[in-house]
Amino acid sequence: MSNLDREAALSVCGGRGFVVAEPVRELLTPRTVRLGESTEVRRLLPNLGRRMVGAWCFVDHYGPDDIADEPGMQVPPHPHMGLQTVSWLHDGEVLHRDSTGSLATIRPRELGLQTTGSAISHSEETPKSHSRFLHGAQLWTALPDGARHVDAHFEHHTDLPQLTAAGLTATVILGTLDTATSPGATYSPIVGADLTLARGTETSLPLEPDFEYAVLSMSGEVHVDDVPVVPGSMLYLGCGRTQLPLRAESDASIMLLGGEPFEEEIIMWWNFIGRTQAEIEQARADWMTGTRFGEVKGYDGDPLPAPELPAVPLKARGRVR
Numbered sequence: 001m002s003n004l005d006r007e008a009a010l011s012v013c014g015g016r017g018f019v020v021a022e023p024v025r026e027l028l029t030p031r032t033v034r035l036g037e038s039t040e041v042r043r044l045l046p047n048l049g050r051r052m053v054g055a056w057c058f059v060d061h062y063g064p065d066d067i068a069d070e071p072g073m074q075v076p077p078h079p080h081m082g083l084q085t086v087s088w089l090h091d092g093e094v095l096h097r098d099s100t101g102s103l104a105t106i107r108p109r110e111l112g113l114q115t116t117g118s119a120i121s122h123s124e125e126t127p128k129s130h131s132r133f134l135h136g137a138q139l140w141t142a143l144p145d146g147a148r149h150v151d152a153h154f155e156h157h158t159d160l161p162q163l164t165a166a167g168l169t170a171t172v173i174l175g176t177l178d179t180a181t182s183p184g185a186t187y188s189p190i191v192g193a194d195l196t197l198a199r200g201t202e203t204s205l206p207l208e209p210d211f212e213y214a215v216l217s218m219s220g221e222v223h224v225d226d227v228p229v230v231p232g233s234m235l236y237l238g239c240g241r242t243q244l245p246l247r248a249e250s251d252a253s254i255m256l257l258g259g260e261p262f263e264e265e266i267i268m269w270w271n272f273i274g275r276t277q278a279e280i281e282q283a284r285a286d287w288m289t290g291t292r293f294g295e296v297k298g299y300d301g302d303p304l305p306a307p308e309l310p311a312v313p314l315k316a317r318g319r320v321r
Contacts, residue, residue: 024238025227026050028214030061039065039073039134044216044234046268053214053236054259055141055188057083057268061216061232063135064091072126072134077296078304079287080116082148082266082273084141084185086192087112087124088173090218090253092134098122099294102154108136109194111157111173113184115143119286120152121293121303137216137255139192141174142266142273147187157183167201167248170194175259178206190259197222197248205244205256213237213244213258220252229254265316270307277314284309 028050030042041060045053065072073094087094089108096104096112099121106112114122126134143150161180163170172180175191182192191211197203197220207213214236215222217229225245229235237244239261246254267274272283284306286292296303 022238022240023225024236025225026236026238027227027229028234028236030232030234033060035060035062035073035075041138042232047234050214050236052142052262053212053257055144055190055262056139056192056214056257056259057142057262057266057273058138058140059216059234059257060138061218062137064133064219065135066132067092067126067130067134068132072130073124074126075124076301076304077121077123077299078271079119079121079283079293080114080271081118081120081283082143083116084143084187085112085114085116085122086139086141086174087136088139088194088255089136092131092136093127094136095125095127096122096154097296097298098152098154099296100152100154101297103298104154104156106156107158109160109171111155111160111182111184113155113157113174115150115153115155115185117150117152118148119283119292119294121287121296123296123299125299135218137218139257141188141190142262142268144188144262145264145275148273150187155184165203167198168203168246169196170205171196177256188259188262191256193256194218194253195246195256196253197246197251199248199250199252201246201248203246205246207241207244207258209240209242210260211258212239212261213241213256216255216257218253218255221249222252222254223247223249224254267314267316269309269314275316280314281309
C-alpha cells in the first residue's frame with residue numbers, strides 16, 4: 001500500500017540507540033490518514049513516539065468499513081523500493097497488480113507479500129464485485145542492506161500455518177512463532193502473527209527475549225500484559241520478554257509484530273526506503289520520468305505522482321523519538 005500523503009514527511013529510523021532493552025508497556029495512538037477517495041486509515045507506524053518494531057516500519061489499520069455501495073480501496077500505481085509490503089485482511093478483497101506482471105486477489109487470512117528490491121510499482125483496488133465490509137492492515141518491513149537489491153517479486157500464500165490452544169488460534173504471517181513458520185520470504189529475524197481469541201480466554205504466548213514486540217488490536221478488547229488495547233491502537237512491548245500474557249474481554253483479534261531491533265540507519269520517505277538523500281532523489285526522479293519502476297498493466301487510471309521532496313536535507317540518523 002502507498003503512503004498517499006501529498007506532503008510526505010521524512011522518517012529517519014533504524015539503529016539500536018533508542019531500542020528499549022527491557023519489557024515496557026507503551027501505548028501508541030494512531031494518526032488518521034485519507035487513502036485515496038474512500039478509505040480512511042489509522043497509521044500506527046511511523047509514530048511520533050516510535051518509528052520501528054524490529055524491521056516493521058509502517059503499519060496502517062483500516063475498517064471495518066461498510067462499502068456495499070462504495071468503491072472501497074482504490075490506490076493507483078505507485079512505486080516502492082527497499083522494503084516488503086504485507087497485505088492482511090479480516091474482511092473484503094484487494095486486487096493486486098504489479099510491474100512484474102503479478103495479478104492476485106487477496107482474501108481474508110491470506111498473505112499478499114511483495115518484495116520490492118530496488119524497484120517495483122503496483123496498484124491495489126477493491127474489485128468491482130466485492131464483499132460488504134473491508135477491514136485489514138497494510139504493513140511494511142525494511143529490507144537490510146544485503147537484501148535491498150534482490151529481484152522484485154510477489155508472493156500470494158493462501159494456506160498459512162496455525163497454532164491452536166484453548167480459545168486461541170494463531171496464524172503465522174511472517175517468520176516463526178513457537179513451532180510454526182510462515183512460507184513467506186524474510187530477510188531479517190522477524191515475526192508477524194494474527195491471533196484470534198474467544199471471550200474469556202486467558203493464555204500466554206512464547207516470545208524471543210532478543211526480539212522487540214508490539215501488538216496491534218484489530219477487533220474486540222484484549223488485555224496485553226494487563227494493559228487494555230482497543231481496536232486501532234498499538235502497544236509497544238520492548239525487549240526481554242519470554243512470555244506474553246493475554247486476556248480477552250470479548251471475542252477479539254490482534255496482530256503480534258516483532259523482530260530483532262533493526263540495526264541499520266535508514267531513510268524512509270514517501271514509498272521509498274534508502275540510505276542516502278541521493279538514493280531517494282534518484283528514485284523520485286526515476287518514477288516521475290517513467291524509468292526503472294516498470295509499468296502496471298491493466299489498471300484503469302493514471303499512476304500516482306510523487307510529492308515534492310522536503311526542503312531540509314535527508315539524513316539517516318537512527319531511531320528518533
